Amino acid sequence: MPTRALVFDFDGTLADTESAVLQSWRELFLDHGVELPMEAWYAVIGTQHTTPAMFALLAEHVPGIDPEALRPKSKARVYELLDELGPRDGVRTYLETAKQHGLKLAVASSSSGAWVNPHLERLGIAPYFDAVLTGDLHKAKPDPDLYLAALAALGTTAAETIAFEDTPHGVTSAKAAGLTCVAVPNAITESLDFGQADVVLPSFTAKPLEALLTH
Structure with missing residues (x-):
């Protein structure tokens, strides 16, 4: 699909x-x-x-x-x-590519909207997203609720949607909701077990987004 x-x-x-x-x-x-x-x-x-x-x-x-x-x-x-933090390397390229392909985009975070939304604005990436789902309104990960809410907000099914995560708890949440999950660990989480993920990338620059999409 x-x-x-x-x-x-x-x-x-x-x-x-x-x-x-x-x-x-x-x-x-x-x-x-x-x-x-x-x-x-x-x-x-x-x-x-x-x-x-x-x-x-x-x-x-x-x-x-x-x-x-x-x-x-x-x-x-x-x-x-x-204060000086920007998006992870390759993130903006993924977001640009997604928009070029007409994909819908959402954020699903266990953190509160009061934390997530100002950071998205400060990082300059808020306009890319069609929906932002946060833990103050939904059950936090590893519960699948955030991802189920994201699917509902975007009007897509799990089979049509790819999740991107950096922790095993996040992967568990995405998989419980039925999504394909790409793990992109960071320096803190890279030593953890990502056996549940469908794909594990060392960074967003390691593989172009097009290589992950199904057509």
């Missing part, structure tokens, strides 16, 4: 926001004399539970800590790190 639509995860896929977020958490933990265990990060990456999980873990190591008091500083540091 011909490809009619593409659905992209946001954090770590369209832009490497996860590196900035991880760095901010590492710095926060070190500020309190604790090293952030990477296995704890990998357990929640790509879900909606990162922030509460990290604060809960920090509280285990530093009794009496007030997560709410730390939240503004943590958030400010993330935005400071993200």
Whole structure:
């Protein structure tokens, strides 16, 4: 069946926001004399539970800590790190090619709309997307709800749609909704198991979009 639509995860896929977020958490933990265990990060990456999980873990190591008091500083540091961030290499070419082929495009992210939409605007890629589905309105990954909502918003079927993800949780979500899934891990997630993905690419520059489309 011909490809009619593409659905992209946001954090770590369209832009490497996860590196900035991880760095901010590492710095926060070190500020309190604790090293952030990477296995704890990998357990929640790509879900909606990162922030509460990290604060809960920090509280285990530093009794009496007030997560709410730390939240503004943590958030400010993330935005400071993200200030110079652009889309991942090859992303804009994929989006341009998709539009040339008349494909519909959506974002499906476990993050909130308040996080995703301003970043899409700042990165200059918001106009490419016909729909943006976020975790404040839908069940977060690995639940398939975000992808099912994306299909409904675009008016396409799973068989006509390709998902792009950077985490195993995201791949699980896309596959549970019936989509073909292309994993494009980043520096943080490249060591994880992407056995569920239909295709794994080291970057968006490794293969042209046309090579992934069915006609």
